[in-house]
Amino acid sequence: MVIDLRSDTVTQPTEAMVESMREASLGDDSRDGDVTVRKLETMGAARMGKEAAVFMPSGTMTNLVAILAHTQRGGEVLLETGAHILNSELGGITAVAGVFYKGIPGHRGAMDLERLADTIRAPTRQNFGTALVCMETSHNRAGGAVLPLEHMKAVYGLARRHGVPVHTDGARIFNAATMLRIEPSAITEHTDSVCFCVSKGLSAPIGSLLCGSADYIERARAFRRMVGGNMRQAGPLAAAGIVALETMVKRLEQDHATAKRLAEKLHRIDAGLVKPADVETNLVKVELPKNGRIAAEWSAALKALGILVSPSERYALRFVTHRHIGDAEIDAAAAAFTKVRLALT
Ligand SMILES: Cc1ncc(COP(=O)(O)O)c(C=O)c1O
Incomplete structure (x- = not known):
């Protein structure tokens, strides 16, 4: 027997998920919309305490679309040096979004706040300035460490004082919330946008959601289309995601x-x-x-x-x-x- 400890993405859908997939609506989400996808997006946004959400096939795509929707070409993205976006997403933020990054050294996934304060900068005639700050919780490379809420609050406060938006890669935010014994929305108070995956420990086969303000998510929808993330009959995938949120968090x-x-x-x-x-x-x-x-x-x-x-x-x-x-x-x-x-x- 093989024991697979490589990732929580190896989890198989539950029987209830498979059943819900069989029964799911088959609307064209890219054309008229699909009721099951809409339901998952509404649920996801509510769990994250945000106005709206958009469903995508992967965590990598939600991060890329998040950055596209927050930034303009040439801007700087500041993130902890071990961030998944920086190390494992193949430079998409530069290759596709045209922004470049500065890694901020950190401890257990939390950026050094002084270094962050020294690095964040306003645009001048000579540079485009900081376009976005990103956090990650739980933090993959830091061995699943959870960012302390005080840290997130400090980062968000600093970024806001500079008029810079904040995105949080919350691929495993439900693990972070479980560890902190709080609702994910108490974490996402400290970020403008957040993405999370239903495909990891929550056991759904595919899917991630990007959540944020209604205007921001409308903009993200256009970028999702641009990078090929518009899905057609996505109801069965969303159905499994709904079961994941309803039954797999606890x-x-x-x-x-x-x-x-x-x-x-x-x-x-x-x-x-x-x-x-x-x-x-x-x-x-x-x-x-x-x-x-x-x-x-x-x-x-x-x-x-x-x-x-x-x-x-x-x-x-x-x-x-x-x-x-x-x-x-x-x-x-x-x-x-x-x-x-x-x-x-
Ligand atoms: C922190 C973090 N962000 C994003 C992703 C990307 O998710 P996906 O594999 O669905 O693209 C992962 C995947 O392991 C991750 O650990």
Whole structure:
């Protein structure tokens, strides 16, 4: 049996999702609109405390469209150096939106506020100025760390004082909200726009939503069309997304508990691998010994034992827990890790 800890995107739709997809409306969302897509967009906007939302096929596309709708060519986007938008979205913000970025160093995904204050700037005759500030919570590269609300508030306040909009990549915002024990709308008070995915720990097969003011989302709809994100009979995808929002949010705390269990087990094997206190959500970043055996070798050895994980840095692995991972899978993964560690160190 294979235990897949590479990502929460591997989650399969639930029976209820499949049933809802079968029954879903088949309106042309790009022409007359589709009632199920509209329902999901209304639900998504409400959960995020925003006026409107627009449904898209991927998180990458929602971030790209968010940036297109906020900025103009030549503007600067400021974001934490480990941000997914900066590291994993293939430079779309530059290639497609024509903006360029400045990475702000941070701690656990939170930008250094002094560096941010020093970098944000108004347009002059010589430059276009800061067009947008982006945050990410939970933060993928920072091992699923959740941005403290105080930090988000400070970033939003600073950006507003400069008249700069803020976008938040909330691909896993429901994990962040679960960890903070608040509604996502209490997080998104501190951002103008936010995107989130139903396709990750919430188990829907496909889909992300961009949320913001009604005017902003109207503008985003045109950019969605420009980048080929207008879908036709998207009702079945939206139907699964609705079931995800209705039934899959509460259980995310189970994924956080299994991630913690994994972290504690690995910590007992070697305290240098991971600090359990750093594991706030469903991602576990494991720091490997820097002995020349790189993360790809560890993941290949784990794969040979039926455990799939992602090499996230030269000497770091990423384990992600989700609906198909329970205590037994965690115990098997930790046992396999022990064997691999004996072989590689
Ligand atoms: C923080 C973050 N943002 C955006 C994305 C992109 O989502 P998608 O894979 O749907 O394009 C991911 C995917 O893992 C992510 O972790």
